[in-house]
Amino acid sequence: MAHDMPLSAVPEGSTWRVSRIAAGYGLSRRLSELGFVGDAPVSVCGRTNRSIIVRLCGQRYALSRGIAQHIYVSEASVHG
């Protein structure tokens, strides 16, 4: 997937789709259990300097920037 970027860099508001998780065993497992899996729609609804709040399948999570850096997303329209 060429045009993906980390969730930490995504502007607030619009909806994106998870393209891949670039992390080790523990973290990628934890994230996928929460629903950060291929094609899942995700949007950023708030941020502070250290963390962001995202919405995923109707549920909200606060993630540290560090974690958000491991989650790659691409534009929703690419996948329809």
Add this chain to the structure above:
Amino acid sequence: MDRKKIRVALAGNPNVGKTSLFNALTGARQHVGNWPGVTVEKKTGKCTKGGHEFEIVDLPGIYGLSAYSLDEEVARDYLVQERPDVVVNIVDATNLERNLYLSMQLLELGMPVVLALNMADRAEERGLGIDIPCLSERLGVPIVQTVASKGLGIDALLDAMARRAEGTKAAAPPLPYPGHVESSIASLVSVLEKDPGLTSSYPVRTLAVLLLESDPAARRLVEQSTAGASAQTALSSIDTDAMEIDIVDARYGRIRSILGQSCTAPSASGTSLTDVLDTVLTDKYLGIPIFLSLMWGAFMLTFTFAEPFMEGIDWVFGWLIGLVSETVGNETLASLLGDGILGGVGSVLIFVPNIFILFFILAILEDSGYLARAAFVMDRAMARLGLHGKSFVPMLMGFGCSVPAIMACRTIENRSDRMVTILSAPFITCGARLPVYILFAGAFFGAREGTVVFALYVLSILVAIGSAKLLRSAVFRGETSPFILEMPEYGVPTLKGSLLHMWERGAQYLRKAGTVIFVGVIAIWALASLPWGVEYGAADSVVGSIGRAIEPLVRPLGFDWKLAVALIFGFVAKEVVVASLGVLYGTGEDMLPDAIRADPAITPLDAMGFMVFSLIYSPCIAAVAVIKKETGSWKWMGVSILYSTVLAWVAAFAVRHIGLALGY
């Protein structure tokens, strides 16, 4: 009538109403303990309906069964080893996609699942339509709708549980994985089947899938089996990293296809109340001021509401002590009952209103969903101090009592973060230390009493923060763990739920008052009365000898033997510092301020040093016991006692010499 016993396990994600459901099912018939060998809380309970007796185990709240966290490992071990007759899987109807992930894993383990579809009312409000018969058929499990917080659907759930337990345990149809995953599964299955020991605990197909997911527990199990070596060979030719993601994707893919047939999404995803509240409450600039004013309000409410209750308790104990001295003829017995038990236990029970009200307010904040936001808002500030956002709640509870504060550290996943918080939280001045300040500040600082007490509160926060920074930089190095925090929907907390929550935590304090402190006050009374015939608490009693023996140690701080004795007994519980001074000065608590003010051995500067020492030195015995339990280490328990006591000595020494230098 001989009832049929049915063993039930309750499984579900955190924040989906699992505790409410457990309470609704079992009522008061529950027992709280620990899972063997670990500090994860285990709740069990019973209920009966018709000819059935249900024994219900509340598994930890988990997102999956991958043995990634301790909670998950505990839950999976229980399911696999105990094979319950029914697994009630509670799911949040408003968030089915994520919740069903755990359901998928339960079904793969071959568990006899009954699905409790909770919060269906909220899903309906949001316009989410769920075709329950269709969902039930596609998943192959019975589904019961519940609103656990209101106790709705419980009867139907019990009926479904009974039917499920009696029904045939037909394994759910296996989840089909993509072709390349299936062929890897098949090659592993053929290897694993050679060791019959392996297949007795897990379905062999499930075990193969777990191996492909690089599951640590499954790998350990297989490595120890006779099939270990050949399984290793088979695995080495497979790219498990890629496989793992494909497996998770396949599960979610199946969930989406099931939901696509059985659910209708709301027409428009308009802005919800939660969105609006979060915009304000987690705002970059407003978040912290809002949080701090809420906390300030909580403390003001606590102390205002508690006041009349405290006066009431004080009055009752005063009356009881009077009654004892009038009616009990035997002088020794009267002294034991009055000076010892009633005086000691009364000085502890007086904090019960404070602690219960504080816990009640915290329960309301937690149940409404706000505390998760508080952790988020505070995370940045806490990170600067070397702490995790989740450390904030234990620290806050520390103002009530260190025991539940240390227990609350369980929610912090990362070990280093947890250890730092456990070891720093006891420095937060607990409710039990307040009477020491009130006594000494009131006796020596008159009108400036309030300022002095406030300064001690600030000092306690500074000491806790300083210790956290020190521990973080010297012992538990490394970044604070990355932060994933679920933010539940805001909701109106129910009175019953919040009261139960308050009771669970407050009862720990009551138990402490009933056991440790009760024994402690009797011990003090005995030491102050022995050898027989001495004046109660006099210098030639056992207590007096102990005090004079250690007096040289605290002499540089300006403390005499009575203060030394009070500090020793304060280890039993910090409340006992005041109670034992009452004993040693031979006065009631009303007269105690006058008595210590009149004692030429105590100057205002000594009083200040004594308050600082009381604030910092070793946590009480109950807190120390919990530190041992939660860290699982005698060493860290010892470190906690020694470090805090040395620090207290240094601080009190500094207070004295700075004070002397300033001419006090």
